Amino acid sequence: MELLLDIVEYKSKPSKEEVRKINYRILNHPNKVTVQQLANEILKGKTFIPALINKKVNGKLRRSINCWSSQEVICLDFDDGMTIENALIEFKDNAAFIYKTFNHTDKHHKFRVVFILDRVITNYNDFSNIMNELLSRYPMADRSCSDGSRMFYGGTEIMPINYNNRLEVSNYVDKDKNNYNGDNVSTLVLDLKHFTPYMDTLSPLDVNKPVKSSNLTYIRRMDLDSLHSVLNPNELRVHTHEEVYDYVKKQNLSDFLGVTSGGYFSCIFHNDVTPSANIFQNSDTGHYMYKCFSTDCTFKFGTIMKCVERLLKCDKVSALRFLRKVYKVNYHETDWQKEQKEIIEENMRYVRSDDFKHEYPVQYKLMKPYLENLHTFLSLAKDNLPPEQYKEDQKLPLFYTTMKQFANLCSQKDPRRLVDRIGLFAFMCYLYKLKEDEVPKHLLKKAKFELVKNKKRDVMNMHSFFMIESFSEEVMTRAEGYAQSFYDNHLTMSAWGWELLYRTFGEEEANRVYPQLKKKKITELSHNSAYEIDKAIRDFIAQRGWATEREVLDYVELEVKVDTYKNRQMKRMIGELLEKYGLKRKKLNNKLKEALSIPDLLNEDGNMCYPVIIYK
Incomplete structure (x- = not known):
């Protein structure tokens, strides 16, 4: 395979200055490599252009598609919308290998899929046809991959699929119509058997079909009867805000907006001459996402909620109220939920009041840096209260969440810090974390199912179950004592955790705060x-x-x-x-x-x- 391969190895993503140097240097280094040699060079941290660029224009050679000569390697770049585990399954029949980029993390997968063509292509239209079709199938991939002169940086890990896999060019390009200009969709012939997981609802003939303007008119007019006629929703009864949000985000956004599924379409949020918008479904959450790749668009990316906010020029509360009516979602609070919400809302009010500051000064001093986190946690509890108590003697609000969900609400990239803060809240007796044998069986079963489903991406995604205390005089007086002991024993949050509590107060107290670590031993x-x-x-x-x-x-x-x-x-x-x-x-x-x-x-x-x- 002939392509351009830089000679300098990098351990991390090159800086802007280094990129400028690579841009000029790489043109002087065409190479012939095997598939495995390319993978090895990528692992060394070398930048490559998966094409041969050697045609001079006006006597000059530039990194430009005008200087593009031939290509035998295709790359797709994924930063969102697909995990590596899913990609290994999705591309097992056609890709050669996958590699992790320098910015990849276990919690945010960033990777590239490398394909080898079954023959060298020398017509740039062939390259464009292949890329356009792949990107219409995988709108979550970075659209800049469609630039035949794009540079791809090295990576940190190679995951071979099959170095002998090849993409058959004839499956993507009609040999008799190499002058394809993007208008005649019938020139594309895709071998569907290789892409079934992401193509169940997509047709290759859907590319660039227009938006049904009637849907947008119905939405802007808030014409519920017409929308009901188009969408035919079934009535649903839910008990929590989170259930409402989750349900509406899982509704087919293409159907709602009147966009034919599959391929790019002209963005509905700006004057889009070249179709640059797409809709895809997040494989982890099931939520539909709207994404526009145009630099002229101010909307960029969002769920059905954000789309409605923009179309109706309204806030989130109004958008959700409208969507509940569109999809016939009935929100019903039980008497139990109402009682528990009163407890939590009073807790939320109190921790932000001057009364808290003056009545419990030691506690306030300790909690002051974390009051917003505590308030957010209480708000999360309020929005996730179940419709009923699970035991006859259960008097406190019970709810469950994940650290990842809490971290997202707190705009905290590292959930581990929030784990420590929740540990502090438990130490102060603001909340009680349930042991596994205390969790209602049907909820525990659901939590374990979610853990199995998500453990490959995020080991911290296990649901945790909590009961929230009412911040009564008795509870707050007890918490004041714990706050004083925090200072008396010279504790710090930088060393907070099970071992600190174990060494300071003993095993029983450590297990009270961290019941999930009951079997833990000091190393x-x-x-x-x-x-x-x-x-x-x-x-x-x-x-x-x-x-x-x-x-x-x-x-x-x-x-x-x-x-x-x-x-x-x-x-x-x-x-x-x-x-x-x-x-x-x-x-x-x-x-x-x-x-x-x-x-x-x-x-x-x-x-x-x-x-x-x-x-x-």
């Missing part, structure tokens, strides 16, 4: 690290009666050569050490300095400092 590494820190503090105290935390950490040599680990380990066990040896921890001052005969202490800049010390 040998943690035991060894704690022993070394413990010994260092005892040695310093025995020699002179005091020690700074910094010098203890500098003195200790651990198996893990990472300072952040030592810091966290020190914070996890500080409360345990103070109680165990009757020690105190305090920021140094002149009085304490004189009492303990501590000399002047200097920081790294040579200036006098007053660090936190541990002393007898």
Whole structure:
């Protein structure tokens, strides 16, 4: 195979300056490679152009389709809408391999699918025909792949499918009509057997068909009778806001807008001369998504909710109310839900009130950085309350969610931080996390089903089940005591977790806050690290009666050569050490300095400092 292959290897996505250099350098490096050699070069981090570009225009060679000469490799770039696991199944009969891009993560799959053609194509229209058809089948792929001069950066992992797989050009291009100009759809002949998972509802003849203007007229006029006649929805009764949102987002957006399924169409949100919009269904959530690839479009991407907001020029509440009427969704709250909502709404009001600040000052001080997270969590609980209590003695609101859902609401990219904050809320007795044997069986079965369904993409997607306490005087007084113990034991959120609670308060308390970790044991590494820190503090105290935390950490040599680990380990066990040896921890001052005969202490800049010390 002939293509352009850069000579420089990268460990991460090249910077803008590096891209500029690659852009000029790569034109001087045409190469002949096998499929496996190409995969190996990509894994080294080399950039490639899957085409031969050697035609000079006006005596100059540029990275441009005008200089394009031939091509035998095709790439599709996926950043959204498909997982690697799905892709490995979807392309098992036609792709050579898949590789992860530099920006790929376990939670956000970013990858490229590499196809090898069964023959070299030298007519650029053939390339365009193939790419247009693939992109109409896979609208979630990056449309810039249709540029035959595009550069593709290297990656971090190769996943071979079959290096002998080939795309048959004749299945995509009519040999007798190589002058295809995009207007005659009948020139495309697609071998459907290779693409059944994503083509059940698509036809290759649907490409670029117009929008049914009547649907948009019905929507803008809020003509429910006409929309009911077109969509023929069945009545549905739901009990939670989340059920409403989930249901309307799963309704076929193409049918709603009047867009024939499959292929690109002229965007309904701007004057779109070249069809640049498409609709696809998220394989994980089942939600339909509208996406416009045009740079002239301000809408870009969104669900049916956002589409209605734009078309009706309304807010989310009005959009949802309209969609409920369109799809005959009846929202019914039970008396149980109403009672529990009152509890949660009062909790939400209280944590934002001045009363909370003045009545429970220690608690407020601790919770102040996390009040918005607490408020969001309570709001999530309110929107997900089940229609009934599951046990006769159940008095508290029960609901379930995932850390990923909570993280999305908090705009938090790393759910692990929110796991710690929920742990803090449980420690404070604001909520109670149910053990597995306490969860109603039918809900637990559903949660495990969701875990199996999503574990390949997100291991943190297991539903967690919570009961929310009413923030009564009794509960808040108890929480005030927990807040005080947080400070008395010198706890920090940077080291928060099961081990910190275990070392400070014991196994029972750690398991109360983290019931899912009931069988957890402290690792040998943690035991060894704690022993070394413990010994260092005892040695310093025995020699002179005091020690700074910094010098203890500098003195200790651990198996893990990472300072952040030592810091966290020190914070996890500080409360345990103070109680165990009757020690105190305090920021140094002149009085304490004189009492303990501590000399002047200097920081790294040579200036006098007053660090936190541990002393007898």
